[in-house]
Amino acid sequence: xxxxxxxxxxxxDDQATRYAEGTLPDPDAWSLEKHVxxxxxxxxxxxxxxxxxxxxxxLAAVRAAVLESAxxxxxxxxxxxxxxxxxxxxxxxxxxxxxLGGRPVVSRFARLLWxxxxxxxxxxxxxxxxxxxxxxxxxxGAGFPGARALLLxxxxxxxxxxxxxxxxxxxxxxxxxxxxxxxxxxxxxxxRTVAVLAVSLPLLTLTGLLLPASGAPAAAAWLLPGLALxxxxxxxxxxxxxxxxxxxTGGGWxxxxxxxxxxxxxxxxxxxxxxxxxxCLDGVAAQSAWAAAAVLSATLLTAxxxxxxxxxxx
Amino acid sequence: MSSIRVTGLRVRHRKTLxxxxxxxxxxxxxxxxxxPNGAGKTSLxxxxxxxxxxxxxxxxxxxxxxxxxxxxxxxxxxxGYLPQEFGYYPxxxxxxxxxxxxxxxxxPAADVPAAVERAVARVGLADRIxxxxxxxxxxMVRRVGIAQAIVNDPAVLLLDEPTAGLDPExxxxxxxxxxxxxxxxxxxxxxxxxxxxxxxxxxxxxxxxGRVAYRGTPEALxxxxxxxxxxxxxxxxxxxxxxxxxxxxxxxxxxxx
Numbered sequence: 395x396x397x398x399x400x401x402x403x404x405x406x407d408d409q410a411t412r413y414a415e416g417t418l419p420d421p422d423a424w425s426l427e428k429h430v431x432x433x434x435x436x437x438x439x440x441x442x443x444x445x446x447x448x449x450x451x452x453l454a455a456v457r458a459a460v461l462e463s464a465x466x467x468x469x470x471x472x473x474x475x476x477x478x479x480x481x482x483x484x485x486x487x488x489x490x491x492x493x494l495g496g497r498p499v500v501s502r503f504a505r506l507l508w509x510x511x512x513x514x515x516x517x518x519x520x521x522x523x524x525x526x527x528x529x530x531x532x533x534x535g536a537g538f539p540g541a542r543a544l545l546l547x548x549x550x551x552x553x554x555x556x557x558x559x560x561x562x563x564x565x566x567x568x569x570x571x572x573x574x575x576x577x578x579x580x581x582x583x584x585x586r587t588v589a590v591l592a593v594s595l596p597l598l599t600l601t602g603l604l605l606p607a608s609g610a611p612a613a614a615a616w617l618l619p620g621l622a623l624x625x626x627x628x629x630x631x632x633x634x635x636x637x638x639x640x641x642x643t644g645g646g647w648x649x650x651x652x653x654x655x656x657x658x659x660x661x662x663x664x665x666x667x668x669x670x671x672x673x674c675l676d677g678v679a680a681q682s683a684w685a686a687a688a689v690l691s692a693t694l695l696t697a698x699x700x701x702x703x704x705x706x707x708x
Numbered sequence: 709m710s711s712i713r714v715t716g717l718r719v720r721h722r723k724t725l726x727x728x729x730x731x732x733x734x735x736x737x738x739x740x741x742x743x744p745n746g747a748g749k750t751s752l753x754x755x756x757x758x759x760x761x762x763x764x765x766x767x768x769x770x771x772x773x774x775x776x777x778x779x780x781x782x783x784x785x786x787x788g789y790l791p792q793e794f795g796y797y798p799x800x801x802x803x804x805x806x807x808x809x810x811x812x813x814x815x816p817a818a819d820v821p822a823a824v825e826r827a828v829a830r831v832g833l834a835d836r837i838x839x840x841x842x843x844x845x846x847x848m849v850r851r852v853g854i855a856q857a858i859v860n861d862p863a864v865l866l867l868d869e870p871t872a873g874l875d876p877e878x879x880x881x882x883x884x885x886x887x888x889x890x891x892x893x894x895x896x897x898x899x900x901x902x903x904x905x906x907x908x909x910x911x912x913x914x915x916x917x918g919r920v921a922y923r924g925t926p927e928a929l930x931x932x933x934x935x936x937x938x939x940x941x942x943x944x945x946x947x948x949x950x951x952x953x954x955x956x957x958x959x960x961x962x963x964x965x
Contacts, residue, residue, distance in 0.1 A: 572812060576780070576781035576812075703780055
C-alpha cells in the first residue's frame with residue numbers, strides 16, 4: 395500500500411467538492427470513483443463532501459427513518475456503534491453497521507437452523523428418508539400388504555434415534571465446547587429434538603397415509619407414542635446417557651410390538667403385527683396412556699434439568 | 709478480587725487422582741499452566757470450564773459457586789473455553805461457526821454479527837471468515853477455536869494448549885493477543901512451551917502429580933533457573949526443571965509452597 399501511495403495521484407479538494415455538487419466532468423468523475431475504491435483517505439474526504447450537500451442530508455434522514463421504523467433496530471444500531479467506538483481496533487465492524495439494523499430476525503432463524511443442523515444432518519436424515527421410501531417401495535413395488543403396520547412399528551423409534559445421534563459427547567463433535575456454554579445443556583437437546591420431530595412426524599405420517607391400511611391402525615396413531623418415547627429418552631438420558639436411554643425406550647417399544655408377533659401362533663405375521671399394533675395404539679385408552687406417558691416424561695425431564703448442566707454419560 | 713478461587717479441589721480421572729486437594733486463586737492477567745504430561749493441567753482446565761464436576765472441593769468463578777444450577781448460566785455467559793481436542797462442524801463457515809457458539813453463549817442477537825467479525829479479525833482470519841472450516845489448515849482451525857472462545861469478551865478465558873499447530877509467527881501474534889486479553893480478563897493458558905509462558909504470562913503455576921509445585925512470575929522462574937544447574941537450554945527451562953525437582957525431592961514438598 396505505502397509504496398504506491400508515494401507516487402499515486404490523490405483527489406484534490408476542488409474535485410471532491412465538484413463531484414459532490416455533480417458538476418465534475420464524467421471522465422474525471424470516473425477516475426475519482428476508481429481511485430476511492432482503493433484509497434480510504436480520499437474516500438472519506440469525498441464522502442464528507444457529499445455528506446455536506448443536500449443529498450447527504452436526505453440520506454441521513456432516510457437512514458434515521460429506517461433505523462427508527464425497524465423495531466429494536468435503532469437500539470441495536472446504537473449499541474454496535476457504541477461498541478465500535480469503544481474499541482477502535484475493531485476495524486472489521488465498520489462496513490456492517492448500517493446493515494445490522496434489519497438482520498436480527500433473519501439471523502435468529504439462521505442460528506436456530508445451525509443449532510438444529512447437526513441433528514438433521516449426518517446418518518439420520520438419509521435413514522428417515524430410507525424408511526419412508528422403503529415402506530412405499532414394499533407396498534407399491536412388491537405388493538406387500540403389511541407395509542403400514544411395519545412403518546407404524548418402526549416410526550416411533552425414528553425420533554428416538556435422531557435425538558441420540560445428534561446430542562451428547564458421543565454424537566456431537568463440538569460437545570466439549572458446548573458443555574461450557576449456558577445454552578448447551580437441555581436447551582440444545584430440546585432444540586435438536588424439535589428439529590428431529592419436525593422432520594420425522596410429517597414425513598412418516600404422510601408416508602403412512604399413502605399406504606393401504608390392511609388392518610393396521612391409522613397413519614397418525616404413532617404421533618403420541620413417538621413424542622412420548624422421545625421425551626422419555628431425554629429424561630432417561632439424564633440418568634444413564636443418551637445411547638443407553640435410546641436403547642431402553644426404542645428397544646422396549648420394538649420388543650413390545652414385535653415379540654408377541656414372533657411368539658404368538660397361527661395366522662400371517664403381518665396380520666398379527668397389525669393386531670398387536672392395534673392393541674398398542676388404537677382406542678381412546680391407549681392414546682390417553684401415551685399422552686399421560688408424554689406428560690410424565692416431560693415432568694421428569696423438567697425435574698432432571700440440572701443433570702444437563704454437565705456432559706451426560708457417554 | 710480473584711475471579712477464580714479453588715479450594716480443596718480433588719478430581720478423579722479414570723480411577724487415578726488427577727488433582728489432589730488443590731488450592732488456587734487467580735485474578736486478572738495471563739496465567740501460564742505448566743507441568744509434565746499427566747500433571748492434571750487438562751483436568752484443572754475442564755473443571756474451571758464447568759465441564760467436569762469436581763469429586764471434592766469448591767470452585768468459585770466470578771464470585772459464584774459452580775456446584776449449583778442457579779449461578780452456573782450467569783458464569784458460563786462470561787466464560788471462554790478452548791479444549792485440547794477441539795471438535796467442529798466441517799460444513800460450517802468460520803462466521804457461522806463462531807456465531808453458533810455466540811448463540812450458545814446466549815449473547816444478545818444484535819451484538820453477534822459485529823462480535824463475530826471482531827473475534828475472527830483478532831485471530832487474524834478476517835480474510836477467511838466465509839471459508840468452510842474443513843478447507844482450513846490445522847493452525848487455522850486452532851485459531852477458529854480461539855475466536856469462538858473470545859467471541860463473548862469473556863471475563864474468564866481458559867485455553868488448553870492453544871499454540872499447538874501454530875507456526876512460530878502465529879505464536880508470536882498469539883502471545884500479543886494473550887497480553888491484550890489479559891489486561892482485562894483472567895486468562896489461563898495450559899502449555900508445554902515454556903517460552904510462550906516467558907513471553908506472554910504474568911504468572912506461572914507449575915503442576916506436578918495433581919498438586920501445585922511452584923507459583924511465581926516468569927521472571928522469578930527464570931532467576932531460579934539462573935541460580936540452578938539443572939538441564940535446559942534457556943534459564944526459564946532450567947527454572948522449570950529446578951522447580952519440579954525441588955518439589956519432588958523428599959521432604960521438600962512443603963518448603964517450595
